[in-house]
Amino acid sequence: MKTADAIQSAVKGLKHNITRSILTMLGIVIGIGSVILLMSIGASAQKLILDQVQSTGSNLVFIVPGGTNGSRFAAPASTQGIIIKTLVKQDVDSLRREPTIVRVSPEVRGQARVVYENNDISTTYLGTTEEYSVIRSFNVEHGQFFTKSDVDSYNKVAILGSEIAVKLFDQVNPIGKSVRLKNNSFRVVGVLEKKGIGPFGVDQDNLVVVPLSVAQKNLLGIDFYNSITLQANDSYNIEFTKERIISVLRQNHRTNDPDKDDFTIRTQEDALAILGNITDILKLFLTAIAFISLIVGGIGIMNIMLVSVVERTKEIGLRKAVGATNNDILKQFLFEAIILTSLGGLIGIFFGTLFTALVYFILKSTLATGWVFQLPPSAIVLAVSVAVLTGIVFGVYPARQAAKKNPIEALRYE
């Protein structure tokens, strides 16, 4: 039997019971549709998260106090609510002398209520130097970022995140106005442009940024730092830069034992790797869910094909009588299954894409403005091959049952 004839016989068989064929296909349509939709959502979520990390600036190195005993992914002690005072001015000064480092920005953080007239909002404040705006791409939309002289002369000036500016001042231009933070009056000199949630869960739009000196002295009363952000020099390998930083800090902290490091260094690559890991798991999880629905669809196909084989026993007998071999019968029924799943796959891709676009428009206008439309070609290729494979895997058993039928019994079947 020629393949063209086998396909034609299969198409006729499917057309004969068109309603059932469509209902059978529905399982695969939903399965492939969800593979496309969930893989796309996974890819979009990954892109969103990684974009956010990259949008924080380039060539960044983060130093936080507390060690992780050499583990790349473990959380340092300082992130677990333990106050560690080991990162100090001497470290920053030494790092500034390093040729592998372009900019250094020490940071302190705290929680406080920020007050303007009758408006009173609980927020996070960040004390840092003017270099922070360059390193972390914190661009000012109105006014300007504070200067080195503001930091050096303990000027009580503040930069507001875009949302907090609106919440406090509504329509009023905040530049030049005073806000109160822990009973200190700060003059607003700038408003940041909208940036969204940062990669580490910090809401950059609801942040108040003040000079490091003021934050340490007037707001927190400390002389250590919560973290240091560095911008590495492009001309050096980032791993080498990391080695240099480690050696500087060990020298300052008088330690030689890597297990006793009282600081943790993370490069942007580390952050990307960690987030990449997390988002990969997320993608895998979503894909697994989609595949489960595909298996359910496949079993549906097998079920209906088995019913169809029994129903068409007489036809199988006749075909064998007029010269069909077992192989011919197997081919015909296998093609029926493959045509069902392939067609279902194509329709599934269509609807999957449609819903991906729908999710894109909904999320873009509500939750995540940085949401991007991602339809990975790999998802399409995977969907098509999985659809065909489902047809083969779940079609083979019914097709074999058909091929095995004894022609005499099949002809007699009522």
Added chain:
Amino acid sequence: MIEVESLEKIFIDEGEQTPALRGVSFSITEGEFVAIMGPSGSGKSTLMHILSFLDRPTGGHYRFLKQNILDLSDEELAKIRNKSMGFVFQMFNLLPYASVYENVELPLVYSDIPKESRNEKIMKAIKSVGLSHRASQQAGKLSGGEKQRVAIARALINDPAVIFADEPTGNLDSKSGAQVMEILSDLNEAGRTIILVTHETYTSQYARRIIRIRDGKIESDALLNKEEHRRSAKDFIK
């Protein structure tokens, strides 16, 4: 063309042996019209199934067109069946959802004949049973007599050496039955070998030779004067 010798068939069901054929021997030459008759359970259907390769004997010899059939694989038998045998069944066995044309085409689907050279053959076969005007009609919507004529056209399509007709009039009224038998008779006159399985005496009258089977053995094997019997068959129908 067909030579069987000491043909045996024993069915085994749950350890119990039921002999259906117990040493049947005969031969059929080209151009014969043979009726195989016998009461139900006599083994005539089993014989027909073995003759048409739908079943294999458990003993004896069978040569078809000088080939020893027992040496061939199922695939090879399917090929010979496709090329050299035509089938007409009591229940017509058409694909009801397919057209007359597609039903007649069916054996060609399993042959080496390419699609483009099929049309002429198919239309010729449909014409030979007088159904040219119904070629595109769905087979399931035809009358019983028309269905059986489609089945005959299908049996003829590969120009087979022999046509097996298994109770071809069993589901037809006498008029359609007679029409079908006339067609088979005409085919035989044109030189085609026909093997008819029937329990109806009047249908068997169209044959030139009647092999009677009882309890798995040949009871009688007799040649008939064809003209005489054909007349009596027609009288019977009237």
